[in-house]
Amino acid sequence: MWARGDYTQVGERLLPMGAVLLDACERAVGGLTATRLVDAACGVGNVALQAAARGATVTGVDLTPELLALAADRADRAGHQIDWVTGDLADPATADRATSRGPADVVASCAGHAFVPDTAACTAAIAQMLRSGGLFAYTAWERWPDDPFGRPLAPYVSVCSPDLMPFAWADEQVAGARLTPFFDDVRVEHRRHDWEFASARGAADWVMHVSPLHVAVMEGLTPAERAALRGRFVDAFTEHVDGDGAVRWSTPYVLVTARRR
Template sequence: MNAPVDFTALKTRQQGAWASGDYAVIGTTLQIVGEQLAEACDLRCDERVLDVAAGNGNATLAAARRGCLVTSTDYVSSLLERGAERARAERLNVQFQVADVEALPFADGSFDAVLSTFGVMFAPDQRRAAAEMARVCRPGGRIGLANWTPDSLVGRMFKVLGRHLPPPAGVSPPSLWGVESHVADLFGDRAAGIQVTPRHFNFRYRSAAHFVEVFRDWYGPVHKAFAALPAEQAQTLERELIELLESLNRAGAASLVVPSEYLEIVITVR
């Protein structure tokens, strides 16, 4: 029999990974995803919106730009600071609060909409995270998600990482949040309806080597993976990532443009 997963210890390691590097360097390039999600959720002025696992605030800013009353949360305070810097620059009134999506410190039905762009999918206890998002969203409210699919660039990248640093036993892959049937199972009868739209985000870098350099320096899980591996294995990981990127590149030899599929999901809460 497999030992139960120690979610507390796992989450502590995750926090350390996401706090390393500086995700904001990557996150700001993904802003268009937050804007599209805000439109998909048809956000209205003065609606109460919660952004969970908000990172540096892409969905947060998108909702605030539409006049919503936004609370931005993440369990890594340094990422919230990046979001707060962006909000101040745009004169947006946003509340920032350190919070774990698996234990949200808000009353039932506190929000009209709950959003997450490439965030909640990394919560280790997926069922608890889904239950918490549904709990704090009012009946008839919307949960809006953007989740990488298993076959996306990011999904494949994590498979490459997993060959070198196997993920903890008993924990579901984050990319399952990019499978419609899995999301439907997670939310179950809490969902009155689920609308799913496949989309692509284009990663744009000078080259595959440039992509790996940026992610190695700034993207927490990749940064930690390279730091944990001996030099020879790190070189192998770099080569495998470059091979993956080059196999998906649609820009030719002069640049790198790699589409990465994600699901845009809008759940109406029962």
């Protein structure tokens, strides 16, 4: 799914969230210089590249080869030496390859690991990557009951459901239950991510043609359904238009840190 649309554009908009995540990692471990860090479900490498720029020794892991190719190209152009591993984050063999040079001090995931279907296996694999006392840090979206990204999709997918896989990782009780078998000192901080588009129609075009999750939904619709859905997106974004015609709103997410037992 994640090779659909243009995840490079999505990644650009998530750069601030990646910076928030790495700031938390730095505070928790006293800086990233000479730290072994795994960017789990790394996508186009946002966290991996930022971590390398902060002095970490980095490995990026993702299931989608097309995104890893984009990440590797970005790293080459930036002059960063990063190892890239293609594999399922829920597979112990992927965890072994990601830490072939030694266990990680930090595993970080920016709105990524939360989309892995097998949550128990994913948590175990992340724990497998970390040394004792190592840090697992992630961000995950909270549910989208009124968010313009999600509300228009409700007739086609239960994107607003709090039980939907990625959103469940933002629930403090769920996250605690999933992490407790391997981790201590679980801390949850509620944050918001800001979005801005030049116009409501431009925002609607972005979700229809750029966002992989939304593009995947579009592929299952008839032309008439797609046209109707675009209209609902325009209406939803129009509710957030400011005086200058731009669309601005923020989406809630959580920043979670935990220590490997």
